[in-house]
Amino acid sequence: xxxxxxxxxxxxxxxxxxxxxxxxxxxxxxxxxxxxxxxxxxxxxxxxxxxxxxxxxxxxxxxxxxxxxxxxxxxxxxxxxxxxxxxxxxxxxxxxxxxxxxxxxxxxxxxxxxxxxxxxxxxxxxxxxxxxxxxxxxxxxxxxxxxxxxxxxxxxxxxxxxxxxxxxxxxxxxxxxxxxxxxxxxxxxxxxxxxxxxxxxxxxxxxxxxxxxxxxxxxxxxxxxxxxxxxxxxxxxxxxxxxxxxxxxxxxxxxxxxxxxxxxxxxxxxxxxxxxxxxxxxxxxxxxxxxxxxxxxxxxxxxxxx
Amino acid sequence: xxxxxxxxxxxxxxxxxxxxxxxxxxxxxxxxxxxxxxxxxxxxxxxxxxxxxxxxxxxxxxxxxxxxxxxxxxxxxxxxxxxxxxxxxxxxxxxxxxxxxxxxxxxxxxxxxxxxxxxxxxxxxxxxxxxxxxxxxxxxxxxxxxxxxxxxxxxxxxxxxxxxxxxxxxxxxxxxxxxxxxxxxxxxxxxxxxxxxxxxxxxxxxxxxxxxxxxxxxxxxxxxxxxxxxxxxxxxxxxxxxxxxxxxxxxxxxxxxxxxxxxxxxxxxxxxxxxxxxxxxxxxxxxxxxxxxxxxxxxxxxxxxx
Numbered sequence: 001x002x003x004x005x006x007x008x009x010x011x012x013x014x015x016x017x018x019x020x021x022x023x024x025x026x027x028x029x030x031x032x033x034x035x036x037x038x039x040x041x042x043x044x045x046x047x048x049x050x051x052x053x054x055x056x057x058x059x060x061x062x063x064x065x066x067x068x069x070x071x072x073x074x075x076x077x078x079x080x081x082x083x084x085x086x087x088x089x090x091x092x093x094x095x096x097x098x099x100x101x102x103x104x105x106x107x108x109x110x111x112x113x114x115x116x117x118x119x120x121x122x123x124x125x126x127x128x129x130x131x132x133x134x135x136x137x138x139x140x141x142x143x144x145x146x147x148x149x150x151x152x153x154x155x156x157x158x159x160x161x162x163x164x165x166x167x168x169x170x171x172x173x174x175x176x177x178x179x180x181x182x183x184x185x186x187x188x189x190x191x192x193x194x195x196x197x198x199x200x201x202x203x204x205x206x207x208x209x210x211x212x213x214x215x216x217x218x219x220x221x222x223x224x225x226x227x228x229x230x231x232x233x234x235x236x237x238x239x240x241x242x243x244x245x246x247x248x249x250x251x252x253x254x255x256x257x258x259x260x261x262x263x264x265x266x267x268x269x270x271x272x273x274x275x276x277x278x279x280x281x282x283x284x285x286x287x288x289x290x291x292x293x294x295x296x297x298x299x300x301x302x303x304x305x306x
Numbered sequence: 307x308x309x310x311x312x313x314x315x316x317x318x319x320x321x322x323x324x325x326x327x328x329x330x331x332x333x334x335x336x337x338x339x340x341x342x343x344x345x346x347x348x349x350x351x352x353x354x355x356x357x358x359x360x361x362x363x364x365x366x367x368x369x370x371x372x373x374x375x376x377x378x379x380x381x382x383x384x385x386x387x388x389x390x391x392x393x394x395x396x397x398x399x400x401x402x403x404x405x406x407x408x409x410x411x412x413x414x415x416x417x418x419x420x421x422x423x424x425x426x427x428x429x430x431x432x433x434x435x436x437x438x439x440x441x442x443x444x445x446x447x448x449x450x451x452x453x454x455x456x457x458x459x460x461x462x463x464x465x466x467x468x469x470x471x472x473x474x475x476x477x478x479x480x481x482x483x484x485x486x487x488x489x490x491x492x493x494x495x496x497x498x499x500x501x502x503x504x505x506x507x508x509x510x511x512x513x514x515x516x517x518x519x520x521x522x523x524x525x526x527x528x529x530x531x532x533x534x535x536x537x538x539x540x541x542x543x544x545x546x547x548x549x550x551x552x553x554x555x556x557x558x559x560x561x562x563x564x565x566x567x568x569x570x571x572x573x574x575x576x577x578x579x580x581x582x583x584x585x586x587x588x589x590x591x592x593x594x595x596x597x598x599x600x601x602x603x604x605x606x607x608x609x610x611x612x
Contacts, residue, residue, distance in 0.1 A: 087533070125530035155492070155525060171529065172521040173491070180486045185479065186461070212516030212556035215478040215549065219461060223477065224431035227393070243521065250518035 004029060005057055007069040007305070008111075009297040010050070012076035013130060014038045017049075018290075021057045026298045030057060038075040046082035047106055050113070058110065067112040069305050071297045074130035077102065077115040087120035087127060092166040094136040094296075098303035114304050119166065126171050130293075131157045134264050137295025138287055139164055147259035148251055151289075152269045154179070158251050160259075172247040175269075181218065182239055190221050190235030197275070199234035203241025204279040210249045217242045244276045252280050264292045310335060313375040313611070314360055314417075315603040318382035319436060320344045323355075324596075327363045332604045336363060344381040352388035353412055356419070364416065373418040375611050377603045379439035383408065383421040393426035393433060398472045400442040400602075404609035420610050425472065432477050436599075437463045440570050443601025444593055445470055453565035454557055457595075458575045460485070464557050466565075478553040481575075487524065488545055496527050496541030503581070505540035509547025510585040516555045523548045550582045558586050570598045 006024035010017060015037040021029040036049050050070065058068060077085030083104035088097050100117035118129030131151050138149055143164060151157045154175040160168045181187050193199055207217060221238045251261075261277060263270055263286045270286045277284045312330035316323060321343040327336040342355050356376065364374060383391030389410035394403050406423035424435030437457050444455055449470060457463045460481040466474045487493050499505055513523060527544045557567075567583060569576055569592045576592045583590045 120533045121529075122533050125526045125533050127529045127532050170519075170522045171525040173487075173524045174521050176491050177483075177487075177521060177524075180490060181479075181483075184486060184490070185482050207518065210516070210518030212513065212518075212520070212552045212559065213476075214518070214520050215480050215483060215553055216476045216556065218479045218483075219477040220431045223427075223433045226433050227426045227428050227431050246518045247521055250522065253518065 005059065005068060007071065007301055008054055008057065009294055009301070010070060010072040010074075010076075011130060011133075011293050011297075012038065012072050012074040012081075014075050017053075017074075017076075018293075019053055020294060020297075021054070022298075022301075026301070028294070038078065038081055046076060047104070047113075050111070054111075067110055069301060070111050070113045071101075071116065071301045071304065072113065073116045073133035073293070073297060073300070077117060078129055081115075083115055085115045085117040088117045088132070090119070090121055090166065090168060092119055092132065093164060094139060094299050095303050097132055097136060098300040101300065101304060114300070116300055119169070121169060124168075124170070126169055128157055128159075128169060128171070131159070132166065133296030133300065134289065134292035135159050135161065135166055135296070136299050137292040137297070138262065138264055140295045140299050141287075142262070145260060145262065147261055148255070149262045149264060150251075150273060150284075152263070152265045152273045156247065156273075158247075170251070172250075174243045174247045178239060178243050182236060187218065187221055187235065187239060190225050191239070192233030192235055193238075194236040194240070196234045196237035199237035200241040200272070200275065201279050203238045204245035204248070204276045207242055207245040208249050208252075208280065210246070210253050214242065214246050217246075240272060241276070244273060245279070248273070248276050248280060262287060265289050311363055311365065311374060313377065313607055314363065315600055315607070316356070316376060316378040316380075316382075317436060317439075317599050317603075318344065318378050318380040318387075320381050323359075323380075323382075324599075325359055326600060326603075327360070328604075328607075332607075334600070344384065344387055352382060353410070353419075357417070360417075373416060375607060376417050376419045377407075377422065377607045377610065378419065379422045379599070379603060379606070380436035383423060384435055387421075389421055391421045391423040394423045394438070396425070396427055396472065396474060398425055398438065399470060400445060400605050401609050403438055403442060404606040407606065407610060420606070422606055425475070427475060430474075430476070432475055434463055434465075434475060434477070437465070438472065439602035439606065440595065440598035441465050441467065441472055441602070442605050443598040443603070444568065444570055446601045446605050447593075448568070451566060451568065453567055454561070455568045455570060456557075456579060456590075458569070458571045458579045462553065462579075464553075476557070478556075480549045480553045484545060484549050488542060493524065493527055493541065493545060496531050497545070498539030498541055499544075500542040500546070502540045502543035505543035506547040506578070506581065507585050509544045510551035510554070510582045513548055513551040514555050514558075514586065516552070516559050520548065520552050523552075546578060547582070550579060551585070554579070554582050554586060568593060571595050 009020040020031045076082045085102045088100045101114040119132040146162045310329045315326040382388045391408040394406045407420040425438040452468045
């Protein structure tokens with residue numbers, strides 16, 4: 001394979017990293033994963049970890065005059081990462097994001113490492129690192145898209161896109177709040193029915209009109225069981241519906257004329273967001289998260305190596 | 307003192323209990339506290355705990371023909387308590403609440419124990435146990451009050467009162483959400499400035515108009531520090547302001563014409579609620595929580611022993 005290797009794509013997150021060997025045309029030759037995310041790496045360990053993981057992919061004669069480009073997005077560029085890639089500012093276009101990449105000094109030749117910047121928003125403070133690359137990948141395949149793109153997760157992100165530009169974004173702590181409340185609050189006693197679709201839809205509907213009563217709604221999950229108001233064991237579905245539903249209701253209230261909604265993600269969580277969006281009347285396709293990440297890294301590779 | 311003892315008032319909560327020796331006129335002769343709340347008592351231990359705590363207060367010849375009334379509010383009446391006192395329903399008046407008291411069987415004479423019921427709301431499910439007695443005490447001293455009474459706490463309660471009747475109530479998980487987020491979420495890294503009054507007021511103002519964006523606001527506490535948008539170390543004050551502020555905004559949006567707002571509580575938390583209410587233009591007096599509890603127990607004593 002090594003004679004076809006064109007470059008290496010890396011998504012280096014907090015808890016793990018994923019790498020792809022790419023040929024010159026941007027097709028995937030191989031992939032690998034590791035749990036050596038930002039949290040597990042000492043200050044100077046990034047280069048060693050990277051070289052270990054890609055060693056088998058490199059040509060035998062790999063040296064300074066044929067350095068393989070490595071394009072990295074994610075937490076490797078955080079202040080506590082490999083080398084800080086300062087946040088880019090809004091509005092952000094794919095080319096300007098790529099132009100913000102930093103190159104960490106390396107101990108030996110053979111690789112040319114580029115770490116992409118995250119994105120910041122000062123007014124209505126917010127930050128992302130990694131998701132901006134997925135958004136770039138999404139835009140590459142959806143050049144006419146105008147509206148909000150959702151990236152579900154522990155801290156879900158919603159970015160507004162228009163004319164091939166990221167114009168703003170909002171992070172919601174929905175996933176972390178769900179985890180803490182379901183495992184450690186008084187609601188832990190009410191966590192049955194995770195997949196009760198009827199209860200989930202009802203909860204999403206209950207919070208469809210933005211209001212300030214989320215902190216009260218949460219307690220009704222517990223109280224509903226005590227007073228017999230809940231139809232069966234539906235606490236987990238209710239909690240999920242209230243949390244995801246209030247997030248979506250807040251975005252729907254911000255939709256401009258002609259704005260669409262799209263989802264980037266995978267697994268059960270993306271399906272749940274899609275279901276909540278359908279309660280609001282939106283039929284949103286789910287773009288695969290890996291496809292979006294690779295699309296964004298491809299775009300950065302093209303900018304950085306031309 | 308024993309020759310003056312008229313009855314005993316008890317507030318038996320989840321984590322502790324408080325007892326007052328009362329004379330026939332309802333004045334306090336003595337008081338004591340214990341950490342033997344509901345969570346620390348085995349099934350049949352309630353009577354033993356009670357008798358141990360009040361032993362010194364009882365007259366030497368205390369027996370069946372001179373049984374001392376003991377009026378108990380709180381979690382002793384929960385399903386997992388001493389004896390279940392089924393929730394009373396809305397609308398609730400002081401006399402009907404007292405009439406719902408249950409008498410647990412005792413192993414010997416000398417006491418006549420009454421456990422007061424909690425209160426439930428089926429439509430918009432909610433429950434309380436103990437706070438209803440504080441509300442009764444509040445109404446005894448404020449017979450003309452119409453509006454919402456707030457009882458801050460881990461699960462803060464807001465009750466609507468009119469014409470000497472509790473007509474509805476809402477519990478908010480604000481205190482528990484604050485504790486979990488400040489200690490265990492990503493926001494734990496941003497918890498400086500607990501007493502920053504300016505940042506607290508600003509956060510309350512930021513959420514003064516009810517909206518669905520609380521889960522986003524929370525993340526701005528973290529992001530504001532990263533992008534330099536927060537003026538100094540204000541995370542804890544912001545979190546407190548967002549959580550308490552969104553709760554109060556939800557209540558203010560429900561105020562009817564002529565409705566007042568009052569607070570029952572003590573300590574820093576009640577002061578913080580008062581401050582948040584002042585941001586909304588309300589000047590709410592704080593009624594002492596013990597005064598309210600004893601007022602409610604006095605009222606129940608009068609109903610149950612006449």
